[in-house]
Amino acid sequence: MNPNPPTPPQPDNNMHDQKARMNMLFEFHEKGNPYVDPSQQMDDLTDRVIQWHYDRNLIRGSSDKDQLLKLLEEMAELSDSVCNNRDIKDDSGDMLVVMLNICERNNGTLYECLRVAYNDIKHRKGKMVDGIFVKEDN
Numbered sequence: 001m002n003p004n005p006p007t008p009p010q011p012d013n014n015m016h017d018q019k020a021r022m023n024m025l026f027e028f029h030e031k032g033n034p035y036v037d038p039s040q041q042m043d044d045l046t047d048r049v050i051q052w053h054y055d056r057n058l059i060r061g062s063s064d065k066d067q068l069l070k071l072l073e074e075m076a077e078l079s080d081s082v083c084n085n086r087d088i089k090d091d092s093g094d095m096l097v098v099m100l101n102i103c104e105r106n107n108g109t110l111y112e113c114l115r116v117a118y119n120d121i122k123h124r125k126g127k128m129v130d131g132i133f134v135k136e137d138n
Helices: 018-030 038-055 064-083 089-105 110-121
Strands: 126-129 132-135
Touching: 038 089, 064 089, 089 110
Parallel strands: none
Antiparallel strands: 126 132
């Protein structure tokens, strides 16, 4: 561990709004400086991706069906990477980007979707069959 870690930049007099401060800290963290709260970093990155969709008219100018087809395309790329023992970060990230689009157009968030899914599975019982969890019948 570095005994003298870099000091995060301080906002100047023109940095009064929260977005500008977060952009400054995000850029600081991207340079390898770990001083941004990971939960805030995820929120900021999510906001940036959603804005990216709006900037390219992928929310109002697309449909859930279009985005589902894009998600399947990204899943095929993930499958290719998994089957060929390649890194999956880019493919998984691409899928999350598309899922953020679908969530945004349906007035939801990935957090809400994950919370609903977890509440659905948290007490689920089942068994492993050929490396796949198979839930018990209710």
